[in-house]
Amino acid sequence: MELPHAQAAVLRAASAEDATPIDELAAETDLPPETVTGAAFELEERGLVVVLSREEESTTLTEEGDEYADRGLPEVRLYEAARGLDADPVPMGEAIGRAGLEGPEVDIALSNYARKGYGKIDSGTVTTDPDAVPDTDSEAMALDAITAGEAAPSDEVLDRLERRGLIERSERTERTVTLSDDGVTALMEGVESRETVGQLTPELLASGEWRDVEFGAYNVEADAERVDGGRLHxxxxxxxxxxxxxxxxxxxxxxxxxxxxxxxxxxxxxxxxxxxxxxxxxxxxxxxxxxxxxxxxxxxxxxxxxxxxxxxxxxxxxxxxxxxxxxxxxxxxxxxxxxxxxxxxxxxxxxxxxxxxxxxxxxxxxxxxxxxxxxxxxxxxxxxxxxxxxxxxxxxxxxxxxxxxxxxxxxxxxxxxxxxxxxxxxxxxxxxxxxxxxxxxxxxxxxxxxxxxxxxxxxxxxxxxxxxxxxxxxxxxxxxxxxxxxxxxxxxxxxxxxxx
Incomplete structure (x- = not known):
């Protein structure tokens, strides 16, 4: 059987016993992952391999999230600072200074303080709720869990952290390739590779070689990076x-x-x-x-x-x-x-x-x-x-x-x-x-x-x-x-x- 070079390389590198991830096939064949993915889909259409897809979500802290995981959320620091003062309510400026809040942290602390039930902010003063328990703050606990690589918090908490710009969530499609019975048979009978061209270049046009080369198929179903264009707010x-x-x-x-x-x-x-x-x-x-x-x-x-x-x-x-x-x-x-x-x-x-x-x-x-x-x-x-x-x-x-x-x-x-x-x-x-x-x-x-x-x-x-x-x-x-x-x-x- 004669196959394009990339397809032949992937077929030889795949296994009939173990599902091999695309990244491993790319490393073994010395081909880009996107080329391996396209070749795998083309082989699947021929019935020579089975491609399985699985969605994986990863969560990482942003620079701001990493800082809050280390120093504490601004609203928690504001509560702890206000609780540490003798008066209640306390002047807002004094509580902010004691908490060490600066720049945007001040607005962030004020916007989340009442929402989380830590107390009230009114007419330049901060009131604390003695029943509040900052150690059980779900968002703070989630930051600690992500830092430690522990089990992911609930989607609701992750959504709030993402809106606050404290985490980044990304989805990745993990694909694996396994040889089918027809693929094993094809390898046993022998597979030859032929060179194909993936892109029409000015050199091919100028020399006239484009008439003699074989162009690879274009896979319109291959993954592409998501691009969010600008729009009117x-x-x-x-x-x-x-x-x-x-x-x-x-x-x-x-x-x-x-x-x-x-x-x-x-x-x-x-x-x-x-x-x-x-x-x-x-x-x-x-x-x-x-x-x-x-x-x-x-x-x-x-x-x-x-x-x-x-x-x-x-x-x-x-x-x-x-x-x-x-x-x-x-x-x-x-x-x-x-x-x-x-x-x-x-x-x-x-x-x-x-x-x-x-x-x-x-x-x-x-x-x-x-x-x-x-x-x-x-x-x-x-x-x-x-x-x-x-x-x-x-x-x-x-x-x-x-x-x-x-x-x-x-x-x-x-x-x-x-x-x-x-x-x-x-x-x-x-x-x-x-x-x-x-x-x-x-x-x-x-x-x-x-x-x-x-x-x-x-x-x-x-x-x-x-x-x-x-x-x-x-x-x-x-x-x-x-x-x-x-x-x-x-x-x-x-x-x-x-x-x-």
Whole structure:
């Protein structure tokens, strides 16, 4: 029997008694493993060998996982450090320093601390649960087991470690080759090898030798390395879709600074300066520069008067401290409504005449406790409509039209309090996987105390909607951290689709 060189070599190296792995055949024949695999499949088609395949999964620690296996998980170290201090709760900074957490480890520790039941993180303090047992932390025990080469932990734990980037899991197809009865007979009768060409080269074409050589068969079933191409991030895809929908509804887009004066972020919204949300625990203040240089003097005085005295015959103001220095302080915007106040005041693009509709899809920053629906930075869908005689019915109808574009028709509304809108209400949507109601936005009609200092003489209805939570409703993601951040689920991002 005459066979191509690679097939003849594999047939001679194979055994009728023992199943020989592809790697061993490659070493014995001095051929690449992929060549041996192709030759084995071709021999199997001739009935000369039997090829058996078995999937094997291996788990290895990443560099970060190896470090945590040695030093301990950040959340465990934070718990142990907080438990080692006398007070409870303890200042967050003191616990972080004692735990030796630096850089990204801080966010990782804070995001996993409450999830694992070690305690609570609130308003800059860390509370510990005395019943927590860090020695039985399933993720820490799994890292130790992988390091020691012991039995693999459960798939659920491995999935969490993989999402955290602490392990790498790979699947490998192990193939073995065994001679069949026909293969043994062929060897006994004698096998001759002939040279074949696996690739057409420029030299073969130039010399004309291609006419006389024998080309090897191309095996389309041979293994190939998986390549994941780039794609538009689902959050970006959702944001672009939101922009398309709002532009189609007649809105114009706003833009403005991420770092802005507290004046534009809060004071213009009739937010009192002693409001808890304006403390240093809830905002990211700038150290350099620390305050804005220019503010419209007339507007500053009108906003201060609204805070101190109120607006209109029934206005009473807050009777609380108001300091222009605090208003000038720079911070990362806690909401994109700072763009709205800039535009409504006329300082951004000039005076705007009603009717008008504006929106933005931009980032906001808050010192929130990380959980399944909160991140330190997030995208907010800001929007407002200026017109005469607006009502809550107009606002609710706008939301129903907007969310219907994404296939969401079960929006629920709940009355709410905001310092800058009256009436106000929150929006809720039903998660497609869990069936739970999740808050997706806040809205209302701007109060006179906000509009009068800005020089606006008609009604303005406005809202701030969460882009990430809209993405959760359209993709089925159950945790906002699966979408972006250090714990993002890459497999989910590669396969998720925005439905609308």
């Amino acid at each position: 689902v959050l970006r895809e959702t944001g672009e879709r939101v922009k398309d929908v709002l532009v189609g509804m007649g809105f114009e887009e706003m833009d403005g600074p991420h770092a802005d004066a507290d004046f534009w972020i809060n004071d213009c919204l009739f937010m009192p300066q002693d409001h808890p949300a304006r403390t240093h625990w809830d905002r990211f203040a700038l150290e350099e520069p620390s305050e804005i240089d220019d503010l419209p003097e007339g507007l500053v005085s009108r906003v201060e008067r609204a805070h101190r005295e109120g607006v209109g015959p029934d206005g009473d103001g807050y009777h609380s401290p108001w300091d222009e220095g605090f208003a000038r302080a720079l911070a990362l915007r806690g909401h994109t409504t700072s763009l709205t106040t800039r535009y409504l005041s006329g300082t951004e693009i000039g005076e705007i005449d009603p009717p008008a509709r504006f929106f933005s899809v931009e980032k906001a920053y808050r010192n929130d406790t990380l959980d399944a629906t909160h991140l330190l930075e997030f995208f907010q869908i800001e929007g407002w409509v200026m017109a005469d005689s607006l009502s809550v019915r107009d606002l609710m109808g706008t939301f129903e039209e907007f969310y219907a574009q994404f296939g969401i028709t079960d929006i629920e509304f709940k009355p709410h309090y905001n310092p800058y809108t009256e009436p106000s209400f929150e929006l809720f949507g039903t998660h497609p996987t869990t069936g739970e109601l999740i808050e997706i936005g806040n809205s209302g009609l701007f109060r006179e105390e906000m509009l009068e200092p800005l020089g606006v003489e008609c009604d303005v209805m406005a809202w701030g909607l969460a882009l990430e939570r809209l993405a959760m409703l359209t993709t089925g993601a159950e945790d906002i951290r699966d979408l972006h951040g250090t714990l993002a689920d890459l497999d989910f991002l590669r396969n998720a689709e925005v439905s609308y």
